[in-house]
Amino acid sequence: MDHHCPWTSNCVSHFTFPHFVRFLFWAVVGIAYLETRLWVRVSKIWGSRNLPSYMGPSMGQIGHLFILFVTNSLTLFALTLLLLRTLWSLGSNTTTIESWEIERHETLLRRARRFGGSLPGPGGVSVPIVKQEFPYDIGIWSNIKAGMGGSANVLSWFWPLAKTPDRSTGLEYEENGFEDPTVSWPPPDPDRIPLPPREQQNDLMYGTTDTSGNIEVEAFRRRQEADLRRRRGLVELERRKPFHARFENSSNESSDVDSDVKNEDSDRGEEGWKNSEGERLRDFGVDEEAEFYDEEDIPLAILIQQRKERQHLSR
Template sequence: MGGSSNVLSWFWPLARTPDRSTGLEYEVNGFEDLHVSWPPPDPDRIPLPPRDVSDGVAFTGAEGSSYDVQAFKQRKAEDLRRQAGLEIERRKRFHQRLAENSEDESQQSDGPNEKGSDYGEEGWRNSEGERLRDFGVDEDIEFYDEEDLPLGVLIQRRAQAALKELK
């Protein structure tokens, strides 16, 4: 079909197939072995040698099964004891906590060497007793915006401040 210079004979269904010697020849780089096939064989279809299975190897866990069950139950009990204190405790709302601690707050005085209060959102501690300031977070910054302004108003204020700087 493709070996002829007559293009019309390429599409003729009863035409003779050209000889293999008229086909294309490809250069070989010389790195591969000539006996290696391409594509490589499928590893799932390569037959594996038979395994040597002896009866002595099978079911070796039956001797120490009671020990294994006891060890498993002991490890499970230790895990449950360890995880008992790690459940998530949801905090009460800020205002409820503030009302509960109001009597403690009146007794406590903020001295000059104290850095922030121990109550409220700033006084938050995790289960290990670490505070936000231990991680470098400034606790004096308010957590909630007192001004809930739309974005357009904020942009307008910024533009007015920029105009004042230009004047």
């Protein structure tokens, strides 16, 4: 597998790679032809730039031509780079993933030279790093022929309706024979070698030779009970009392405040709310005591509407 192509919404692999190459080739050819036609049009407009405006295209047409020319040029540049990169991969018979493997192997070789030809692996094991050649580079012509479905007919490589390579060709791949057949690709990487299983030592962990698992079960039960207590605590949270109940309690506990006398001008507590202009809810015709104690959330627009209605009735 080479990569996933969002343009075709499909993965580029051994069987779809020839179609992907043809798709890029004909896309570049079509966009390049459009680029030449746009260039002719732009050159003609630029050559007649000194003529009166009524003899040329409108501003909307010029803007549309400019956007189309810039977009087409950027797309042509990007697809040309992608086509060249794909042709290079086809000539070297390396996919995108295999090129990453080659770079990783070269990096491991540079690191191993500083540590005497080996790198430390998991568990303190020393892993020797030996240079390996990429086994599937069998020559430029053979690489291209294998990548384009195994056919030596050059015209069929560019035929848009060419058939998909036979499924049997994806089971085995020809090798160049530079390495021993027993050597696998990709080369070993110490960072990817799985860790060996560690032996559990109950004596060191728990200070006892009990291997029945009772300690682990008991610890699990304690954690489970703690989780249940936390969950019950969240469920059993008491709701905060309404303001009037809290206000009455605080008034009863206070000995120096007369609960029978109501201070209309008091600005203390939640009832003393004011906006930026110093207005309170009662200035909008709201009975602060009744409606606030009932905990009704009245929108400000409704309050303003009620005040306007009362002012209209008072007239």
